[in-house]
Amino acid sequence: MAELTDCYYLGFDFSTQQLKVVAVDDSLQVTYQSNVQFDSDLPEFRTQGGVHIHENRVTVTSPVLMWVKALDLLLEKMKSSGFDFSRVKAISGSGQQHGNVYWKKGARKTLQCLDPERCLHSLLQNSFAVQDSPVWMDSSTAEQCQRLECAVGGAQHLADITGSRAYERFTANQIAKIYQFQQDRYSETERISLVSSFAASLFLGNYAPVDYSDGKGSVSPYFVKRFGLPKVCKVVAFTGDNPGSLAGMRLQEGDVAVSLGTSDTVFLWIKEPKPMLEGHIFCNPVDHMSYMALICYKNGSLTRERIRNVCAGGSWEDFSVALRSSPMGNNGNIGIYFDAMEITPPAVGIHRFNLDDKTVAAFTPEVEIRALIEGQFLAKRVHAEKLGYRIIQGTRVLATGGASSNKDILQVLSDVFNAPVYTINVANSSCLGCAYRALHGLSVDIGMSFAEAVSKAPEAQLAVTPTPGARKVYEPLLRRYADLEERILKHTMTQ
């Protein structure tokens, strides 16, 4: 078989609201990007923000066939735009973390002999025992979490052995709930995948193991015949979208990454894991001797969109004008906006406070917008510091996710963290990281490290620096924010 030249490496991201793809070439330049938006491109699934929020408000699912159909659509889109699949040497990808997929008995056989004349969606229609996959926004498994912590010997012990206490969105608790309430579906299930390993399974034409940093297999003959991928194309293990972003931003120890996607997350590259009752320790996707620490916030972009709609007529430009024309520190007004039950901390409701920490019923639109953005970033810094993280001289904040395209939001981030904020020039760092992982996956056998494999990749660019005087404004606000959040949490727990 002749060696492929001028190769491409593909990174896919099955995130909450969309499926995205990035292609890079051998010199790590991005050559292609595209996406499929679940709500608008696949309206037949009637999702909002890519999900269905059930009547009880705590159960949140996505139709598994929507993800399959999105892949059909994206690949067809690539084909009709002339994308040359024959040059693809390796594929990797990521998925929103924790979401789980239940393959029905017989599905493996179906995956192994897919007819290239037909789309995946029609071929896999009957391959799932549970049609509505629980996703990371779900918080309906409090009972299962309690039982798990009890069985294991307490929340801290569970964190010590797994990296996290029991969180409602985590897959084990979701599986326990399906086992408890949908016995028939559970017994029809032949394999449970994460969203990431489910996506890898589609490309492999067989079940992929759950995130394993450097495993790889050959692409399914289905994609060779239908899209012209080379037979030698490898599928490199898919991972979670946040680990994918860590790879895409080429995070270094000492940096702090802030992802502003559907969820907001803060994550760090760490060497010494110290599991606590808040936050998570995950495997590091590019270095098996290191870890990543992560804190997740549920009320991210969707809350920003709601406030934009109410206070800025639905325009990000007007939202930005409000941020630019209001002072740092918002004249002492603080807002905490938990539209849905938050993950960090587990509290709910909209809470506005004036300069004297007195509750107020409403803010003017301009104050509301700044209160939201400042509140979100104060929360990120307060919780990162609770986990022991310190902003020091030389700290870089690396921002990614949809809202990182908004410089005025990044300015507030830089001011609250009192550190420079950097971005990479590809909106989806997870796709990019997975394209890098695809490339690296081909050279792990010769012992090449991820850092070596991507040493030629473009560096993150400085986006904004802190406004002079920011530290003086935000230091007291950080203390006030922590106290106010504590007050809300106590109130939530006594209700």
Ligand SMILES: Nc1ncnc2c1ncn2[C@@H]1O[C@H](COP(=O)(O)OP(=O)(O)O)[C@@H](O)[C@H]1O
């Ligand atoms: N100019 C902007 N300012 C603020 N937020 C934005 C802007 N453009 C897009 N977004 C936000 O980005 C979000 C999508 O981010 P993305 O990282 O693509 O999400 P996900 O990967 O979870 O699907 C949208 O919900 C939207 O609110």
Ligand SMILES: O=C(CO)[C@@H](O)[C@H](O)COP(=O)(O)O
């Ligand atoms: O639950 C978590 C992380 O633990 C979320 O960050 C999900 O991974 C969803 O990611 P986005 O679609 O918001 O990027």
